[in-house]
Amino acid sequence: MMLKITEAVNFIKSKYSPQPAVGIVLGSGLGSFVNEIKIEAEIAYGDIPHFPVSTVEGHSGKLIFGELGGKKIVAMAGRFHLYEGYSPEQTVFPIRVMKFLGIETLLISNAAGGVNPAFQVGDLMIITDHISQLAPNPLIGKNYKELGPRFPDMSEPYKKHLISKMKKIAADKNIKVREGVYVAVTGPTFETRAEYKMILTLGGDAVGMSTVQEVITAVHMGLPVFAMSVITDVGIREEENTITHEEVLQAAKDAEPNFKALFCELIAQL
Ligand code: HPA
Numbered sequence: 602m603m604l605k606i607t608e609a610v611n612f613i614k615s616k617y618s619p620q621p622a623v624g625i626v627l628g629s630g631l632g633s634f635v636n637e638i639k640i641e642a643e644i645a646y647g648d649i650p651h652f653p654v655s656t657v658e659g660h661s662g663k664l665i666f667g668e669l670g671g672k673k674i675v676a677m678a679g680r681f682h683l684y685e686g687y688s689p690e691q692t693v694f695p696i697r698v699m700k701f702l703g704i705e706t707l708l709i710s711n712a713a714g715g716v717n718p719a720f721q722v723g724d725l726m727i728i729t730d731h732i733s734q735l736a737p738n739p740l741i742g743k744n745y746k747e748l749g750p751r752f753p754d755m756s757e758p759y760k761k762h763l764i765s766k767m768k769k770i771a772a773d774k775n776i777k778v779r780e781g782v783y784v785a786v787t788g789p790t791f792e793t794r795a796e797y798k799m800i801l802t803l804g805g806d807a808v809g810m811s812t813v814q815e816v817i818t819a820v821h822m823g824l825p826v827f828a829m830s831v832i833t834d835v836g837i838r839e840e841e842n843t844i845t846h847e848e849v850l851q852a853a854k855d856a857e858p859n860f861k862a863l864f865c866e867l868i869a870q871l
Contacts, residue, residue, distance in 0.1 A: 602743075602748075605651040606651075606694075606701050609650050609694075610698055612648075612650050613649060614702075617642040619641070619673050621666060621674050622672050622674070622704060623673075623674045623704055623705070623706050623707075623868055623871060624677070624704040625677070625708040625710070627676055627710055628680070628812075628830075628853065629712040630712055630851070630853025631712075631853055633857060634857070634860070634864065635678055637669055638667040638668065639667045640666070642667070643665050645662060645663045646695075652698075653687050653694065662678065663678050663679065664695075665678055669865060669868050670869030670871075672868055672869070680692075681694075682810055682811055683814070684788040684789035684810055689737045689814055692815075693814050693818035696818045697822070700819070705824075706826075707819045707824050707825070707826045708826075708828070708867070708868070709815055709816065709826060709827070709828035710829050710860065711783075711830050712809065713833065714797070714809065714833070715807055715832040715834065715836065716784075716800045716807060716835075717781055718801075719779075720779060722852050723831070723852060724831075724856075725776070725779065725829055725831060726783075726829065727759075727779070727780045727781075727828075728759055728781070728782075728812070729764060729780050731782060731783045731812070731816065732783075732785065733785050733813040735784065735785060736813065737814075739817055749820075749822050755817070758826060760825045763826075763867070764827065770863055774862055774866070781805075783805070783806070783830060784800045785812065786800075786808055791836075808836065809830065812828060812830075829864075831856045833848065833849040834849060
């Protein structure tokens with residue numbers, strides 16, 4: 602594992618030498634955030650040693666390096682999901698590589714289903730905590746001491762000071778943000794009605810097929826995380842309700858201007 606990380610990092614450094622301070626993972630439908638970056642280099646996942654290659658529609662699959670808000674950043678345009686068939690360890694490989702490239706903060710975004718009955722399509726939700734137990738843990742298997750401890754503390758996976766900063770930014774910009782617990786599932790099926798109810802009963806506000814593996818991996822390495830969901834559909838409804846991937850992508854695109862405004866300012870204030 603350490604050798605693979607080193608090989609990927611060395612390859613990337615041979616193409617782009619500045620050290621990024623911030624890493625950002627762009628979720629489904631949020632890829633045009635890269636237009637905010639003064640791009641200095643792009644590296645396709647397929648070119649990086651040991652990187653998996655993203656297959657899902659709406660994810661283009663490259664690392665983008667550049668400047669935003671006076672910071673050097675690296676953005677993952679496209680992430681790896683368990684439902685694509687990658688092992689939990691493969692899905693989080695890029696997070697480990699970004700840490701060894703030198704990032705000091707990891708920002709994560711995703712499209713998620715709303716289960717909190719108050720939520721509406723298009724809402725932005727700051728993730729305050731998560732429930733990961735419905736999906737495999739990426740740290741199962743050998744522990745790499747060079748990365749972190751065998752039994753990582755998870756009492757504050759989403760840093761309170763970053764949450765407070767974002768709440769202040771949202772208030773200043775008059776953008777409504779929700780807060781809540783993100784429940785991870787593997788997908789690729791959207792949930793049944795009974796499953797949405799189960800997730801609500803468990804204490805979830807939103808449900809999605811990504812993010813927690815990345816967060817666990819970051820916390821393992823002591824990397825501070827902030828994460829936000831775009832609520833792209835609402836699972837708990839009385840009337841007939843079906844969900845398509847196209848609706849998810851469209852809802853995320855519609856929410857993108859607010860998402861961009863918030864994340865650009867957060868990066869500037871880090
Ligand atoms: N469930 C799971 N993942 C999702 C959903 C959902 O309703 N919406 C977007 N990603």
